[in-house]
Ligand code: SF4
């Protein structure tokens with residue numbers, strides 16, 4: 001399959017707010033169910049092991065909001081209103097269950113709203129272990145996973161055995177491996193893997209199920225690797241702060257076109273939340289729990305026990321990605337991202353890393369201001385970077 | 388009652404409990420200021436889910452940054468503190484309590500009573516009912532070079548405290564929090580001392596509940612929102628589990644009993660509120676920058692608040708919870724998990740519906756604050772659900788906690804007036820229906 005065909009396919013899945021791919025999957029798998037999850041991190045392995053299709057719910061971009069605004073005041077981020085819009089318009093009615101991870105109080109409260117609005121769906125708020133003690137955290141999270149295993153098994157009418165879990169963990173290890181590979185390829189040769197394309201592929205992966213995603217992502221990786229593109233004189237940047245509400249695709253394109261190679265980001269951070277492979281021996285739920293507690297990515301939605309952690313984070317990420325600068329791009333009214341920003345930025349600037357910051361909403365339609373900011377940022381790094 | 392008598396009464400009533408409270412607070416802040424010399428360790432912690440009895444059983448002094456922020460708001464200082472924090476890169480979008488506190492620290496950490504606040508020896512981060520708490524203490528940790536111990540209190544997503552969650556909290560208290568307190572205080576954990584304090588908590592909690600429930604009478608002798616923020620002050624902050632706390636609540640109870648016996652209402656900023664035309668339930672925190680003006684808007688209309696959810700952020704005692712000295716660690720877990728914002732939305736809706744019935748209210752009002760996702764995200768749905776279930780009218784006003792930029796007096800007054808007209812119209816409708 002050609003690179004263009006893969007990207008077109010991914011774009012089609014991304015733009016389709018009726019979730020036709022998920023509906024098709026259900027039609028192709030009679031008797032099976034779909035389970036949605038909100039950002040940022042949900043244990044998709046457990047959903048998959050229950051024979052269900054995991055469906056990421058990441059808002060709906062610039063769709064017209066008819067019902068969602070009646071649920072949220074103007075000073076709350078855009079994501080929940082577009083999620084409510086999707087749900088209230090029946091676009092999520094193929095889901096039998098929805099998981100709400102403890103990303104912030106907005107998503108937390110949305111779980112209660114869901115319980116009232118959609119009593120027929122199984123709803124579970126997932127309290128990620130925030131405790132600094134890894135053993136205690138892992139035991140707590142294992143028990144939470146066990147509840148999800150049991151409850152999703154009940155909804156699906158399937159006993160979620162350890163064997164099933166291990167198979168799903170193995171599959172998601174492959175998914176993580178492919179994603180890591182694609183991110184590494186982009187980091188090394190960003191001209192070969194434009195972030196716009198990578199992003200579309202990742203978004204499609206939130207809907208189509210791991211098997212299909214693996215097929216397409218592998219094909220894309222092969223095509224991207226062999227398809228030589230012209231290397232341009234661009235600035236290498238990291239984008240951070242967009243782990244939950246997603247920036248409009250136009251914003252990603254704008255930043256790239258303004259002269260930046262995005263070499264690291266936290267878009268859809270849930271699919272890279274566990275940084276390593278999850279072991280396949282022993283108790284699979286314990287392995288998953290340990291994977292989270294000991295191997296989670298550093299992110300605003302988890303407590304940082306290391307007092308130096310926030311200060312050093314951007315420095316370390318910039319070094320790992322060989323980046324020239326950082327763009328803090330947070331959704332408006334996003335508490336986790338915006339409260340983290342002063343700490344992260346101070347650490348970065350102390351290390352001499354150029355930074356800019358802006359806010360967006362998933363339905364932002366004007367990109368001129370971002371183009372100017374990113375363009376000036378890139379130019380100034382090129383001009384003064386080696387001075 | 389003549390104006391002079393009303394004023395005299397206002398003065399006299401304020402004198403009793405408020406003077407005691409003022410003295411307690413002043414003494415506490417003075418003690419805090421002297422802490423660097425006396426060597427008393429200082430623990431910063433939060434209102435919801437605080438472990439005051441435990442902290443004090445180690446001889447440590449608690450500081451509640453939220454209380455400092457709200458006091459700064461009431462004393463007209465928050466605007467500058469927020470501006471200071473925003474100058475240092477904080478977004479205008481985030482919780483203003485955090486910015487007010489950070490700004491205060493940047494401006495020299497002078498506390499609400501004018502005394503200098505000591506640096507913390509420990510940040511005890513009780514992660515109860517609010518995500519922002521976590522960021523707040525990560526930010527404070529950047530400022531103070533001191534340890535931070537994290538108490539993860541699971542949310543009541545299913546509407547109950549799950550037994551495993553309780554165990555998890557107990558384990559954290561035993562294995563993480565207590566050792567951290569032992570370390571900074573140089574004292575061993577003394578369970579008997581803790582239990583004694585918990586016993587004192589129970590006495591104060593009983594009296595507080597009695598006071599809050601006095602609003603079931605007509606006229607109500609208290610305002611359970613504006614007045615209650617004073618009543619819950621000691622128990623939500625440094626004085627739960629202390630003899631001073633017990634005495635305060637005894638005095639408060641006597642004071643309210645006197646009003647009850649005399650058939651009098653509470654004292655609003657401009658005088659007594661005896662002529663009570665509307666009985667309201669309020670959801671959401673108050674605005675602090677214009678607190679007296681805000682309260683007076685209600686009083687001017689003859690509206691008394693008979694129950695509020697904000698007065699439950701530091702414990703839902705009126706639903707039966709009491710600290711249990713027989714099970715000191717378990718009861719602290721129950722307490723943390725039971726604070727109002729740690730309840731899921733269906734529970735919050737149930738609580739409001741119950742208040743409306745139990746307190747024979749005419750309707751309910753939501754004050755939605757820009758700062759607080761924990762409270763505000765979902766309030767529009769709460770409004771509709773409670774209206775649907777009780778048939779009583781709901782109103783919606785918007786302000787902020789401590790950012791004066793978001794308090795529009797004219798707008799709030801308008802909304803309040805139209806809301807009360809709606810209550811009046813419904814009453815008229817009900818009367819007509821009864822007559823026919
Ligand atoms: S965008 Fe931010 S504030 Fe909004 S739901 Fe996501 S994490 Fe919460």
Ligand code: SF4
Nearest residue numbers: 482517519759760761
């Ligand atoms: S978000 Fe709300 S509960 Fe949390 S610190 Fe701010 S005001 Fe308090």
